[in-house]
Amino acid sequence: MIDPNYIDFTSNPNFGLFNDNVDGYTIRQIEDALIGQKKWNDWRDNIKNKYENETENNLDALFIFWSI
Template sequence: MSAKVHIKAYGKNSDEVYSTTIHEIAHASHWVNNVFVYDDIVQDAFLGHSAAIRNNNRRLLESWATTVEIAFALERYTNVFNVAGYEYLYGNFQNLMIQDQNHYTSGGWDMIDDINQRTDPDFGNGDLDFPADNVSGYSITQLENALFTANSWWKWRDNIINMYDNPTEGNLFELFANWPDN
């Protein structure tokens, strides 16, 4: 029997290997916590009838796993190993423009952090090619709880709004709309 996860990160830095491992474990955890919904999301992400459905569902899968990846990398290298000023890939994905990545987005991390990369002088500095991120203050646990019954990118957003009170929740529509479905 073959392994379910294969990580081929030859020549990568140790933090990237660690984080890729966490990313794949996040997919497995998502699957374990709601097998039927997860299987439907995966099927639609790769076999959906339209590009919009495929992109929407793949974005949900990969953005969630990317969020966990960033959180674990920051915890490990900042708090456990005390690496001063540590940032994960692309400045914790804040240096990625919208067109750089339609699936592995900063969207989940954007709901946790307090950086608006579109306006922050260290990132987009007003460049409209960066996501508008006026959302902050959610916990990774809140995002995970909202994930388990979400069968699409948009349903994840709706679950977050319906399940939690957050002063920035009105900006979730703007945040989620940064990445196109087509």
């Protein structure tokens, strides 16, 4: 969510190549959005609600990738 267009194919071999297409968030934003969240998708939704980011429409796919 920080680095642009990182391709990760080692973490989830079931997907093969995966381009996260999410970037531009700061570590502080990611951490702050986590505060008070108890569920994976609540954290995702909080990121979307708290911050304007041109790549936020790709957060759903990223969170699905890491949840499997």
